[in-house]
Amino acid sequence: MRKIFLYAYDRINLGDDLFIRTICNRYPNVKFYLWSKKYNEKVFDDVKNLKxxxxxxxxxxxxxxxxxxxxxxxxxxxxxxxxxxxxxxxSIFIEYDNWKQILTWWDYEALNRKFYILGANFGPYKTEEYRNKLASIFNNVQDICFRDKYSYNLFSDVKKVRYAPDILFNYQCKTTETKKQIFISVIDCLSRESGLDKLCDKEENYINLLLKYIGIYVNKGYTVVLSSFCKIENDEKTINKILDRIDSNLKRSVKIVNYNGENTDDVVSAMAESEFVIASRFHGTVLGFALDKPVLPIVYSDKTINILKDLSFKGRYIDIRKINSELYVELDNNYDFQRIADIQQIRKDSEKHFEKLDKLLLE
Structure with a gap:
């Protein structure tokens, strides 16, 4: 039996946990070893080929x-x-102040192992020195497939570098009947106070925007689902702040479906049942499109904007970094343009992330 040593973001985050599930499900006859912490034994207890x-x-x-x-x-x-x-x-290639120390690990793995990097984007970054060092590292890996063209174009002269749409565009969800419901994934602005995309001073405007959407659509007879994708990153704290400020009459029409590591189907089904997705989380946007839902992306980083450009997205989005008390997008008037035209082809193309690894594990 083939064996793969697996690294991933392992802090009970819906998107990254679905990455892990996707790769393990793709290769059921391969044994995966995830370098992580004990709590993930429970999260992935049902994945029999993962230790x-x-x-x-x-x-x-x-x-x-x-x-x-x-x-x-x-x-x-x-x-x-x-x-x-x-x-x-x-987002595994952000330039931190101690990047030279961090890249010693990447350099060692690339030189001494058969090393595959899948589903990543590059940046934010500040210096060409950082980009150049990673270019030299990428030359030594077996394969690296970026999920956006912006990242790919920064390293297009490196032969090992490829591009494919995000892995989760091909996520398969059970068909379910649509309800008069809107799904909102949230983030915590206060947790994003470091790096290039600082959001701590945007929290009030962000929460007020979501409260506006909740009020409008509850009054139209909709149920609104608020969802945390990552408790450790304080998504649930934002939901609690919203709940504290919702009128009691509206609160009866608000449901909470928070990801806890063991209820993937509950969260994705709540999204699939909804008429519309308002996505603050990056993978809220991706999964919304994968489910062929109209999506209003509320972006906090260029990584989402870059993907929207790759998809030729014709709808509008809201950038939290530029948000103000007046900013608002009327969902009803822009409904048709919040979809991706050729989602079937994007689903197919997203499988190309595994193109090189398939040759090792399936041939």
Whole structure:
């Protein structure tokens, strides 16, 4: 049996957890080893070909206390037992102040392992030195497939670099009957106070905007679903702030469906049942389109804008970074333009992320 050592964002985030499920489901006869924490054993208990390696286990904590090299040696031995290393993730190439230290790991893996990078985007970044260093690293990997053309074009001269639409455009959901319901994915602006996209001073306008949509559509007879995709990133705190400010008459028509790591179907089904998706989360936008729903993206980063450009999206979007108390998009008047015209082709193209890995694991 083939074995893959898997890296991913592992903090019970709906989008990234679906990445993990997607790759494991694609290769049912491959054993995956996810370098993570114990709580993910419960999250992925139903994924029979995935084993969570608890990096904070008593044994590994003991090795770490003796010497860091013992701890790293254990991980290195596990990697060597696998046929390849896969990092499946989205915003994994942000330029932080300590980027030189971070890139030593990427450099080592690219030089010493069969290393595949799937589903990523590049940036935000500030310096050409950072981009150039990663270009040299990408030259040494087996494959890297970006999910947006902006990232691809920054490294188009690197032969190992490819492009395909986001992996979750091909996510399969059970068919369900549509209700008179709107689905809203939220984020916490206060948690995004570092980096290039600072949102902490936009929280009040953002919450007021969502309250406006809730009021309008509840009064039109809709149920409104508020959803957190990641508790650790404080999505639920924003929902609680919204609930505290909703009139009691409106609150009866508001449902909460928060992702907790074990209720993927509940969240995706709530989206599939809705007539319209208002998506603050990046993968709220992607999944909304994948379900062929009209979507109003409320973006917090250029990564979403870049994808909308790739899709030739003809609808409008709201940029939280530029939001003000007057900004509002009338959903009803722009309904048809909030869809993606050729979603079937995009679904098909998104599978190209696995094109190179298929040759290793399926042939």
């Amino acid at each position: 969570v390696l608890d990096k904070n286990s008593k044994y590994l904590t003991f090795l770490y206390k003796i010497h860091l090299s013992f701890y790293l040696g254990y991980k290195s031995r596990m990697e060597k037992r696998c046929d390849a290393i896969v990092y499946i993730g989205g």
